Every structure is written in structure tokens, then in C-alpha cells.
Amino acid sequence: MQKDVVPAYEQVKAWVRQHIARGDWKPGDPVPSESALMEQFGISRMTANRALRELAAEGLVTRVQGSGTKVAQLHRISSQLVIRDIHEEVAERGHVHTTRILEVTEEKAGPAVAESLGLRKGARVFHTILVHMENGVPIQYEDRYVNPAAAPDYLNTDFTQTSPTLHLLQHAPLTEASYSIEACLPNEVEARELGIRRGEPCLVMMRRTVSGAHAASVARLVYPGARYSIAGQFQA
């Protein structure tokens, strides 16, 4: 039975997907029930169930117990924003990534940082400021505070070899994160270090990461607008 290279449930999924993509079935239309698929494909109900359940997980169809399976309103096409190591990202483009280190210190947390990291005001925190360059051109100004509890070795890292993101990913596997992206003008220091004029707009990403029980780090990432864009793909 299962000598097929393509599993039965995948065939069913593909078949349903096709009907939806071609517009044979429009949003709100019913999709054949599990028992209908059993007969049509000569499969067991568990197999039909798996196909429809996975399509529902992808958001292509909606299932309501007792009512049936319907083609979903195709609203929530979504893309993945992924937290990646910038070194890896640059290397993938076949370019050279280098880092300029501006600051690597231990400080007392100010109120804002303490709050973000879930520490008392004045608690010890690690602070790094780096500039990331792609083929020698600055592309990211990274101002980051790190919770010592999450990455005790942080300050001993050679940041010319290992980026903060990579160190954190390796030592404090992240379980949660939030971000916000805004357009801002750089302050004087940021403009100077990025080699741009004060009036040149930048993408600023504020990111807070959590690893297990600890808030691990808060970072302010400044990208020169003219040299960087966030791009992505949505797939149904």
C-alpha cells in the first residue's frame, strides 16, 4: 500500500490545495468530508483526517466539529520573520562580515533597561555596542543589554569572531521574543558610526528576547534605510 513515494495524506492535501488554488472551491465552500475522502481515495479515516487536519493547521481550511470542513477566508497569509545571526546572513550573500567594537562593559541598569530585563534598578547588566559591516560598509548599529543570569560568559566573547546574537542563541536558547520596527532618524553617534548624515532615515528594530525563565537581552538595532530592507514572502 505505502510503497508510493508520496504518502497518501500528502496526495489528498495536494488535491485539496489544487482545487482551492484554482478557484474550484471558493472561501466558505465545503471541502469533502473525511468519509467522502475515504471512499474517493480508498484510504482510512485516520489518513483523511490527517490530511484535513494539517491543511487546517496551515490555515487553508477551517474545521468545525459537527459542521464540516470549509475553505478558509484567505486572510491570514503570513510570512516568517526569523531571528538570524547577522554574520550568517551576510555570509550567505557571499559577502564579508566584520565588526567594529565600540563598547563592551558591565553597568548598572537604568530604569528602562532594568524593567525590560526584569531586574532591579541598579542591577548589574552587560552592555555592548557594535557596528556590523558588510564588505566594509556599516549596515547595523547594535546597542545591546544582556541579562548576566542568561549568559554569564557574554563579556568574554570575542565579538570580532562571534556576534552577540550567535552567542546568545548558543548559550541561551530563546523561547520567546518580541520586536517592534520603526523609522527613525539616527542620533549623532549612530550617524557617525554608520557613516550617514543625520537626516538620513533608518530602520530601528527594538528586540527583546526571553530564554526560559529569564529575559535574556534587549537590543536596539539601527539599519541605514538606504542600505537595508526587510524583505519576505508570504505563502498560503
Place this chain on the structure above:
Amino acid sequence: MQKDVVPAYEQVKAWVRQHIARGDWKPGDPVPSESALMEQFGISRMTANRALRELAAEGLVTRVQGSGTKVAQLHRISSQLVIRDIHEEVAERGHVHTTRILEVTEEKAGPAVAESLGLRKGARVFHTILVHMENGVPIQYEDRYVNPAAAPDYLNTDFTQTSPTLHLLQHAPLTEASYSIEACLPNEVEARELGIRRGEPCLVMMRRTVSGAHAASVARLVYPGARYSIAGQFQA
């Protein structure tokens, strides 16, 4: 057996998740095999399989046939960027959404637009320019070209009642999309319509949507940087 409110496979998932979140099992560590879970929880293999398979789909664990299930390197935490109707978004914040219509026309496609929509240069395209306001304050300048083949009725829409995004979602269910986000300074018209100075940075999202066989629309969405940010959450 299944009188439990929480399904068995969910209990197994929660149990595994907990061990990973608490750090009992670190990235690379083996997760109990399906047969181990069968014994431990007194469940059948299909149930254990489902639990682990779904965790793998979420990216929490990695499964290799013949080798076993291991805790994944928690790198690719990802978030969902969702295409939403701006009216809905504003309404959800409990605010009032209004629209100012600047242009609703039919034009011949210039080379760039034709290319994006997959049409011949000079083909007829719909063009709308709107300003979206939240409680009377401009928050988005929307310059959009639409492929007539994907939404023939587009121009007949009352854009004070139905946003372009909503019309398109309803009439041309989207199957694919790509976007890029940059920081830019607004041009003179955009600045005037958004009520900001020329030097104030903006988030600009270029978005191209595909519906079935047709490229449906390309849009340039300009957000005043000081009034708008894109925010999101990553979840493992």
C-alpha cells in the same frame, strides 16, 4: 479513555515542552522515543507519534528516521507577519478609521508597474491613492495599482466604506505575496497628505500580491515613522 478534557497528545506535548523550556533537555539532547512515551503515558504509538510530529512541525524538536527525536537548536524562532485590512486593525484598537480619496483612475501601465503585475507595458491598470486616518490623524498613504483581471470591479468600490485591501481579500483571495520594508523620507505629496515634514522618516512597505494565476496588485504603503510601528511576537 478520552473523557479527559485535555487530549492525551496535548498532555504529552505539554510535558515535552516543559522539559525543554525549563532547560532539563538542552538543544541536541534526545527526547524520549515514541515507544518510551507509549509506556510512560499508557498511550498507543499513533498518539505518541502525533505529539512528537506536531512538536517537530512547530520546530521545537527535530526528528530523523532511524536516529531519533532531539531537541532542536532553538534558532528559528519566527513570528507571523499578517496581511490585514487596515480598517479592521484600527477598529480593533477601538478607534475610528476614515479614508481620504486622492485618486481613483484607470491608467496605462508604466514599465515598472507592468513588470510587477505581469502585464504588457501600456496595458490598462487601476490606480488608487488613498490616505487612511485613525481618529482623524493620517497614518498610511496608500498608492496602489491593481490588475483588472484579478479584480474587475475594483474601481466601483466605495473606498470610504471598503478598503482596497478588504476588496481584494474578498474578490481575489490571495495565494502568495512578497514585501519589503524600508525607511525612507516622504516625497512632497506624501509629506503634505500625511501632515508631516519632509525630513520626518517613514516606514515604507512595498507589497506585491498574487491571487491564483494573476499578480493582483502592487502597493506602496507609507507610514509616518513617529506614529506607526510594526510590532510582533516570536513564539517557539
Place this chain on the structure above:
DNA sequence: CAGTGGTCTAGACCACCGA
């Protein structure tokens, strides 16, 4: 009520991996 999906079981065969 009949039909639907939600869950579960106890088997089964297979392909793959590592020792």
C-alpha cells in the same frame, strides 16, 4: 436524528540509522 470532526487504539509494514 444523521453526519461531522476529535480522539484513540492495537496492530502492521516499511525505510532508515547506528552499532
Place this chain on the structure above:
DNA sequence: CGGTGGTCTAGACCACTGG
């Protein structure tokens, strides 16, 4: 080779929906 995951089946009981 034994253990692993990948898939599949033929049944089962349940909760829910709709007419």
C-alpha cells in the same frame, strides 16, 4: 541487527452541529 520514526488501517467512542 535492533531501535527509530513514517505511514497506514479498521475499527471505536465521543461531542458537536444541523435540520
